[in-house]
Every structure is written in C-alpha cells, then in structure tokens.
Amino acid sequence: xxxxxxxxxxxxTAWEGNVRKTQNKAGIDELAASxxxxxxxxxxVVKKDGKKFAVIAGGRRLKALQRLAxxxxxxxxxxxxxxxxxxxxxxxxxxxxxxxxxxMHPADQFEAFRDLADKGMPAxxxxxxxxxxxxxxxxxxxxxxxxxxxxxxxRAANLTLEDVMAFTVTDDxxxxxxxxxxxxxxxxxxxxxxxxxxxxxxxxxKRVKFVTLKAxxxxxxxxxxxxxxxxxxxxxxxxxxLLDTLVTERLEKKASPVCAEGxxxxxxxxxxxYQQSAEYRRIHAEPVPLTASEQKKLDKLQEEYAQINDEWNxxxxxxxxxxxxxxxxxxxxxxxxxxxxxxxEQLAMAGAVVFIDHQGKTKIERGLVRPEDMPKAGxxxxxxxxxxxxxxxxxx
Numbered sequence: 001x002x003x004x005x006x007x008x009x010x011x012x013t014a015w016e017g018n019v020r021k022t023q024n025k026a027g028i029d030e031l032a033a034s035x036x037x038x039x040x041x042x043x044x045v046v047k048k049d050g051k052k053f054a055v056i057a058g059g060r061r062l063k064a065l066q067r068l069a070x071x072x073x074x075x076x077x078x079x080x081x082x083x084x085x086x087x088x089x090x091x092x093x094x095x096x097x098x099x100x101x102x103x104m105h106p107a108d109q110f111e112a113f114r115d116l117a118d119k120g121m122p123a124x125x126x127x128x129x130x131x132x133x134x135x136x137x138x139x140x141x142x143x144x145x146x147x148x149x150x151x152x153x154x155r156a157a158n159l160t161l162e163d164v165m166a167f168t169v170t171d172d173x174x175x176x177x178x179x180x181x182x183x184x185x186x187x188x189x190x191x192x193x194x195x196x197x198x199x200x201x202x203x204x205x206k207r208v209k210f211v212t213l214k215a216x217x218x219x220x221x222x223x224x225x226x227x228x229x230x231x232x233x234x235x236x237x238x239x240x241x242l243l244d245t246l247v248t249e250r251l252e253k254k255a256s257p258v259c260a261e262g263x264x265x266x267x268x269x270x271x272x273x274y275q276q277s278a279e280y281r282r283i284h285a286e287p288v289p290l291t292a293s294e295q296k297k298l299d300k301l302q303e304e305y306a307q308i309n310d311e312w313n314x315x316x317x318x319x320x321x322x323x324x325x326x327x328x329x330x331x332x333x334x335x336x337x338x339x340x341x342x343x344x345e346q347l348a349m350a351g352a353v354v355f356i357d358h359q360g361k362t363k364i365e366r367g368l369v370r371p372e373d374m375p376k377a378g379x380x381x382x383x384x385x386x387x388x389x390x391x392x393x394x395x396x
Contacts, residue, residue, distance in 0.1 A: 003083075004043050004081050004082065004083055005081075005082060005083075005084065006079035006080065006081055006082070007046065007053055007079070007080055007082045008076075008077040008078070008079060008080070009065055009066070009069055009074070009075075009076060009077060009078040009079075009080050010069075010076045010077055011051075011052050011053060012044070012046065012052065012053055012054075012055055012062055012080060012082075013049065013052045013053070013054055013055070014054070014055060014059055014062060014063075015047075015049070015054035015055055015056045015059070016054075027060065028060060028063050028064050028067060029067075029131050030130060030131030030132060031060055031061065031063075031064040031131065032064040032065075032067045032068050032131060033128065033129060033130060033131030033132075034129065034130050034131060035061070035064055035065065035068060036068055036073050036074075037128070037129035037130070038129070040061065040065070040080065040081065042058070042061065043058070043080075043081040043082055043083055044057065044058035044061055044062065044080060044081070044082045044083070045057035045058060045082070045083050045085055046082045046083070046084055046085070047084065047085050047086070048084070053082065053084070055082075056085070065078065065080060105155060106154075106161060107151045107154050107155050109140070110140055110141075110143045110144035110151070111144050111151070113126060113137065113140045113141060113144060114140075114141055114144035114145065117141055123137045123138055123141065124137075135227075138227060139227050139228065142168045142227050143164055143165065143168060145168075145171065146164060146167045146168055146173075146176060147167070147173040147176045147177050147180075149173075149176075149177050149180060150164060150167050150176055150177075150180060151164070153180065159180075160188075160189070162188070162189040163188065163189050163192060165189065165228040166189035166190070166192035166193040166196070166228075167179075167180070167192060167196070168226070168227065168228065169193050169196050169197055169226045169234075170196045170197075170224075175196060176196070179192060179195045179196055182195070183195070193226070197236060200224075200236040200237070201236060201237040201240055201243065202232070202233055202234075202235065202236055202237075203223070203232035203233070203235035203236070203237070204232050204233050205237075206270075206356050206357070206358055206359070206360040207243055207244075207247050207270055207356065207360070208237060208243065208360070209359070209360025210247060210250065210270075210356045210360045210361070210362075211243065211246040211247055211250055213232065213235065215246065216237065216242065216243060216246060219242060219246060220239075220242065221237065221238070221239045221242045221243065222238045222239060223235050223236060223237060223238055224236050224238055247270055247356070248268065251268040251269075251270070251354055251355070251356070251362075252268055254268075254354055254362045255268045255354040258352050258354055258364060258366075261342070261347070261352070261366075262342075262344075262347045263347055263350060263351045263352050263366070264347065264348055264349055264350060264351050264373070265351035265352075266351060266352050266353075266354065267351065267352075267353045267354070268353075268354045268355070269353065269354075269355050270355060270356050271355060271356070272353050272355035272363075272365065276353075277353075277365065277368070279370075279371075280368040280369055280370060280371075281368075281369045281371065281374060282365075282367050282368055282369065283346055283350055283367045283369055284340065284367060285339065285340025285341055285342050285346070285366075285367065286340050286341050286342070286343055286346075287338075287340050288338060288339075288340060288341055290335070294335060297335065298332065298335050298336070301328055301331050301332050301335075302332060304328060305325065305328040305329070305332065308324060308325055308328070309325060342366070342367070346367065349369055349373045349374075349375065350366075350367050350368060350369045350373070351368050351369075351370070352364055352365060352366045352367075352368065353365045353368060
C-alpha cells in the first residue's frame with residue numbers, strides 16, 4: 001500500500017467485489033450523521049479502476065459520504081483520505097477489514113454516551129451527532145446509569161442486556177445491588193423487574209384504571225416509567241396517597257345514587273373480596289309480578305318456542321328455524337329476568353357496598369345484611385333472610 005492520499009469523492013465508486021453484500025440503511029444514516037459531526041475518522045482503501053477508484057474497504061463510509069453530498073452537507077469533490085493498493089487479491093483485503101476487528105462492548109458505548117451527557121451535551125444533540133433517535137439515546141443513558149456493579153456483571157457476561165434493562169426500572173443503586181445479590185443465576189429480567197417494583201403501583205392496577213391515569217396526572221400525580229416497556233405495565237404511580245384520595249372521591253360519587261335508594265347503610269371500598277362478602281348474609285329483591293298483558297305475551301312466546309324446539313329436535317337436518325329459537329330465548333329472558341323490587345323492610349335492615357372490580361369498573365353489591373341486623377325468627381316475612389348467595393354483585 002502507498003501512503004494516504006486525498007481523492008475527490010466524485011472520483012470514487014463502489015467495488016462490485018466487496019464481501020459485504022448486505023447494507024443496513026439505518027446504519028448508513030447513523031454513519032453519515034457521525035461523519036457530519038465528527039469528520040471521517042478512518043480512511044478508505046481503493047484500487048485504480050479506469051478513470052476512477054473502486055473502494056474495496058470502506059463501502060459504508062463511501063455511501064455515507066455520498067449521502068452527505070446529495071444532501072448538500074459536503075461538496076461533490078470533497079477530499080477523501082484513501083490508501084491506494086496494488087494488491088492482487090482485493091477480496092481478501094475487503095474480508096479482512098470486515099472480519100478482523102472487534103466491536104465495542106455495549107457497556108463501553110453506554111458509558112461513552114453518558115460521559116457526553118455529563119459534560120453538558122443534551123440528549124437531542126447526542127442523537128443528532130450519532131444519527132440516533134432521541135428515545136434511543138435516552139435508553140442508552142438509562143442503561144449507563146445503572147449501578148457500576150450491574151455493568152461490571154454485564155461485561156463479565158453474568159447478566160444479559162435484557163437483565164440490565166430490567167434493572168433500569170429504578171434509579172436506586174442500593175436497591176439494584178440488593179436484588180442482584182439475591183437473585184439466583186436462573187432468574188431473568190422478569191424476576192428482576194418484579195423484585196424492584198414489588199411495592200410500586202403499576203398503571204395497570206385496577207385503582208388506576210378506575211380513576212384513569214390521565215385524571216391522576218391532571219390532579220398533579222407524578223409517575224416513573226420503564227423506558228423499555230411498551231405499555232402501561234411499565235408506568236408506576238409515585239403518589240399513592242393522591243391515588244387513594246381520587247379513588248375514594250370517585251367511589252363516593254358513584255355511591256351517591258345508591259344512598260338515595262334508601263339502604264340502611266352504604267359502604268365504599270376499593271376491594272370487596274370473598275372474605276369480606278362472607279361476613280354478610282344476603283337477601284334478594286322481591287320479584288315483580290307480571291301484568292296480565294305481560295303474562296299473555298310470555299305464554300305466547302313460550303308456546304312458540306316449545307313448538308319450534310320440538311320440530312328442531314325431531315329433525316335430522318339443520319333447520320332454518322334455529323335463529324328464531326335464539327330470538328325467542330332472548331325475548332323470554334327480557335320478560336323473566338327483570339330486576340326485583342326492594343321492600344321497605346328489606347331496605348331498613350340491609351345495605352350495599354360500592355367497590356372496584358378486577359377490570360377497574362364500579363361494582364355494587366346490594367341486599368347485604370350484617371349478622372346483628374338479621375331479623376328474629378318469624379319476622380323475616382319480606383326479607384328472604386334464609387337465602388345466602390355467592391354475592392355475584394351487579395356491574396354498573
């Protein structure tokens with residue numbers, strides 16, 4: 001090879017024999033951004049090709065330079081430092097440049113980006129100078145700021161990159177190191193993240209769903225976010241007291257019309273599990289008698305249903321009447337499955353609980369009787385006091 005000489009960019013051309021056949025467009029964009037910000041850090045290796053020079057080592061740099069020239073960031077005749085080779089086996093030189101090199105360890109890259117940020121360079125500037133997105137740089141900086149013990153373990157291959165991502169869910173180095181010391185070798189990122197957030201309230205919590213994350217933040221609530229999570233499971237509430245206040249206020253608002261129904265008592269609570277419901281006995285509303293017109297309509301529907309159903313069961317082939325049977329079932333259910341009426345005696349001794357179900361929706365349990373409020377034997381005429389149910393409840 002000769003010494004380095006400058007050759008105009010428009011005199012350079014790609015060599016068809018380059019061993020790197022697959023090009024990453026995003027990678028070229030990043031390289032172009034870096035060359036624009038920092039200059040070309042490595043010369044190209046070329047060989048004479050007619051009136052031009054074919055680039056046998058540095059094809060990605062050539063594409064990045066051509067992209068900068070097309071964008072007007074450099075001149076078409078930009079002087080490119082090159083080494084001219086007379087070697088017979090240009091393919092071997094191309095292969096050597098792409099194979100005989102060692103990539104920077106990701107942890108080294110994390111810390112290099114962190115050093116730039118610590119010197120005052122904004123993340124947006126770092127992103128622009130290296131052709132990365134702002135979110136990518138923020139994630140790199142997050143990884144760089146985990147405990148040095150975590151990065152040390154990552155360099156030693158005792159942790160995976162996914163594991164390190166999981167540790168970023170908190171900025172507390174002491175907590176990170178405590179979990180790292182406690183985890184078994186077979187534990188993975190999911191276990192790490194779970195251990196670091198076991199006392200946190202995720203945005204997927206039913207209470208957050210109930211008041212909504214938007215309402216919580218509008219009320220001044222702050223959150224912390226897992227940059228490596230793509231949904232609300234990576235968002236955590238930082239003000240549980242505010243969340244509890246918002247939950248209580250909204251439950252009380254939902255309970256207002258229930259109170260107006262005249263129950264002896266109405267309780268609001270975020271949780272009302274089987275253990276709590278088992279402390280009560282439950283009475284049921286009195287069924288509402290059908291009017292003569294409603295009873296006549298019901299009889300007619302049931303008669304038609306019985307007739308079509310018999311025909312359908314006796315036939316070996318599928319009948320077109322099946323949709324009508326489904327329609328009749330629905331019409332019959334609308335008449336039979338009506339809400340009952342709570343009597344004044346029932347309202348005077350029973351209560352209701354307004355709570356949040358697992359989906360974050362309001363749920364109401366009516367007709368709950370405290371043991372001390374149960375009527376004496378012989379005084380439960382309208383209370384159905386002997387009935388005990390599984391407290392399935394009513395969704396609002």
